[in-house]
Amino acid sequence: MRVLVVTAVPAERDAVTRAFGDGSGGGPGTRAHQVPGAELHRAGPFDVLAGGAGPAAAAAATAFGLASGPYGLVVSAGIGGGFAPTAPVGSLVVASGIVAADLGAETPGGFVPVTGLGFGRDRFTPPPARVRDVAAATGALAAEILTVSTVTGTADRAAALLAAHPGAAAEAMEGFGVAEAADRVGTPALEIRAVSNAVGPRDRDAWRIGDALAALTEAFGKLVPVLEGWTHHDRNDS
Numbered sequence: 001m002r003v004l005v006v007t008a009v010p011a012e013r014d015a016v017t018r019a020f021g022d023g024s025g026g027g028p029g030t031r032a033h034q035v036p037g038a039e040l041h042r043a044g045p046f047d048v049l050a051g052g053a054g055p056a057a058a059a060a061a062t063a064f065g066l067a068s069g070p071y072g073l074v075v076s077a078g079i080g081g082g083f084a085p086t087a088p089v090g091s092l093v094v095a096s097g098i099v100a101a102d103l104g105a106e107t108p109g110g111f112v113p114v115t116g117l118g119f120g121r122d123r124f125t126p127p128p129a130r131v132r133d134v135a136a137a138t139g140a141l142a143a144e145i146l147t148v149s150t151v152t153g154t155a156d157r158a159a160a161l162l163a164a165h166p167g168a169a170a171e172a173m174e175g176f177g178v179a180e181a182a183d184r185v186g187t188p189a190l191e192i193r194a195v196s197n198a199v200g201p202r203d204r205d206a207w208r209i210g211d212a213l214a215a216l217t218e219a220f221g222k223l224v225p226v227l228e229g230w231t232h233h234d235r236n237d238s
């Protein structure tokens, strides 16, 4: 089974491919090729692309990437903010739910998600057995990951998000876009985040991007045998 991995920026893409080579696209374990709308870096069972930041860029890039398939799975991957104390900096979170936390309308009575407005959807549920396997192999916490278009920058906003989504452990900006594109073609989607910073008051100097990227590399290295198990299982099922 080939897997499409969508990150926001090249540093995250290279953290994934580094699990197999030098991450440059030209190293021993990786090679890059252009497909319409995207540059795919092939590393082991993964085709990895840096699709841009935010849900719209992520959805567009995922759609282009999927068109170069077939893929059995799509993974939104990268660094993210962790809700303290559940997801400390350096830890990993795999999404049990991929939730669009700010897709809706602000009303006098508070935020109403798109589903409350009578259209669209505001969450995708990744296959629970896959989520359990990823958590077991990597040590990631399985919990909801919120997709936001605006990075949280205050304690009040962090508290409001947690009050609305008590099962959330992390936030990032792409997961829902990736999942939306994957859903259109019936491909399951996962989201894996390495926590680079705490969700809350903005303090860019406190972001531990290097540590989070290293955790991402380690996690993808551990995913290879998991993936082989899934492929074997699927073959025996069919």
Ligand SMILES: O=C(O)c1cccc(C(=O)CC[C@H]2O[C@@H](n3cnc4c(=O)[nH]cnc43)[C@H](O)[C@@H]2O)c1
Pocket: 008, 009, 011, 012, 052, 053, 054, 078, 079, 080, 081, 082, 148, 150, 151, 152, 171, 172, 173, 174, 196, 197, 198, 199, 209
């Ligand atoms: O500056 C760098 O070297 C660098 C290296 C890797 C990644 C970045 C990014 O800025 C990635 C942006 C990406 O990160 C996610 N993210 C991280 N923390 C949060 C957060 O607290 N809230 C929301 N998103 C977060 C997000 O998915 C961005 O697209 C820089």
